[in-house]
Amino acid sequence: MYVTIVHVQVKPEHIDKFIEATRLNYEASIKEKGNRRFDILQDIDDPGKFILYEAYTTQEDAKAHKDTLHYLMWRERVPMMMAKQREGVPYNCLFPQD
Amino acid sequence: MYVTIVHVQVKPEHIDKFIEATRLNYEASIKEKGNRRFDILQDIDDPGKFILYEAYTTQEDAKAHKDTLHYLMWRERVPMMMAKQREGVPYNCLFPQD
Numbered sequence: 001m002y003v004t005i006v007h008v009q010v011k012p013e014h015i016d017k018f019i020e021a022t023r024l025n026y027e028a029s030i031k032e033k034g035n036r037r038f039d040i041l042q043d044i045d046d047p048g049k050f051i052l053y054e055a056y057t058t059q060e061d062a063k064a065h066k067d068t069l070h071y072l073m074w075r076e077r078v079p080m081m082m083a084k085q086r087e088g089v090p091y092n093c094l095f096p097q098d
Numbered sequence: 099m100y101v102t103i104v105h106v107q108v109k110p111e112h113i114d115k116f117i118e119a120t121r122l123n124y125e126a127s128i129k130e131k132g133n134r135r136f137d138i139l140q141d142i143d144d145p146g147k148f149i150l151y152e153a154y155t156t157q158e159d160a161k162a163h164k165d166t167l168h169y170l171m172w173r174e175r176v177p178m179m180m181a182k183q184r185e186g187v188p189y190n191c192l193f194p195q196d
Contacts, residue, residue, distance in 0.1 A: 003139055005149075019192060026193045037135065039153070041101055041189035051103075051189065053151065055137070091139035091149065094117060095124045 001036055001096055002062045006052040006088040014081035015048055021077045022052070028070035029054075034061025048083065055093070099134055099194055100160045104150040104186040112179035113146055119175045120150070126168035127152075132159025146181065153191070 010018045022040055029038040034057040043049035056062035065071055079085075108116045120138055127136040132155040141147035154160035163169055177183075 001137070003137065003151075023193060030194075037137075038193070039099070039101065039135075039191060040193040042192055044188060044190055053101075090142060092142055093137060094140055095121060095136070095138040096128075 001055050001057060001093045001098065002059050003037075003053070003055045003091045003093045004062070004088050005091065006054065006086055008050040008052065008078075008086045009083040010048045010050060010081050011083050012048055018050070018078060018081045021074055021081075022050070025070050025074035028068065029065060032056075032061065032065055032068065034058055035065070057098070099153050099155060099191045099196065100157050101135075101151070101153045101189045101191045102160065102186050103189065104152065104184055106148040106150065106176075106184045107181040108146045108148060108179050109181050110146055116148070116176060116179045119172055119179075120148070123168050123172040126166065127163060130154075130159065130163055130166065132156055133163070155196070 008018075026038050026040055029035055035055075036057060037053055037055040039053040041051040041053065054062070054065070056065065106116075124136050124138055127133055133153075134155060135151055135153040137151040139149040139151065152160070152163070154163065
């Protein structure tokens with residue numbers, strides 16, 4: 001499984017809009033081939049701090065996500081909502097092994 | 099869904115033992131009632147840095163994990179392998195909503 005954790009810091013005045021844009025991306029992403037997780041987490045202490053936890057069965061599936069219309073629309077909409085540039089960190093997934 | 103991200107820093111000489119102890123915990127945890135994710139991730143740049151990504155359907159399911167024999171055994175075995183105390187961070191899971 002190929003996992004990326006994306007860290008996002010959103011400006012307080014854009015939190016609702018960010019959640020709505022990310023919901024649309026989430027709903028389409030979980031229908032993609034090979035998608036295993038697309039969890040959207042909000043920090044309990046800082047509501048402007050989000051984590052997108054994305055996992056795909058293969059590296060090709062993960063890469064194909066970047067070419068989808070819903071991802072491209074999300075990528076277009078959200079930068080102006082962010083307090084700083086988002087950071088995506090890929091991990092070596094030990095378990096599950098499939 | 100109730101999500102906790104556990105950050106662990108393992109001493110270099112204990113990495114293999116830590117992975118083995120965590121594999122046992124993983125294999126039993128994914129069979130628990132309400133378990134949705136129990137992903138074990140390793141940092142690509144720092145092989146001693148791990149993330150346990152744990153999700154349960156209800157807060158009760160998440161709490162029950164702490165009373166299982168496999169969790170208690172893991173909790174007993176791993177502290178001596180760690181370079182510093184582990185940190186578990188609970189999140190507000192926005193999506194999925196079930």
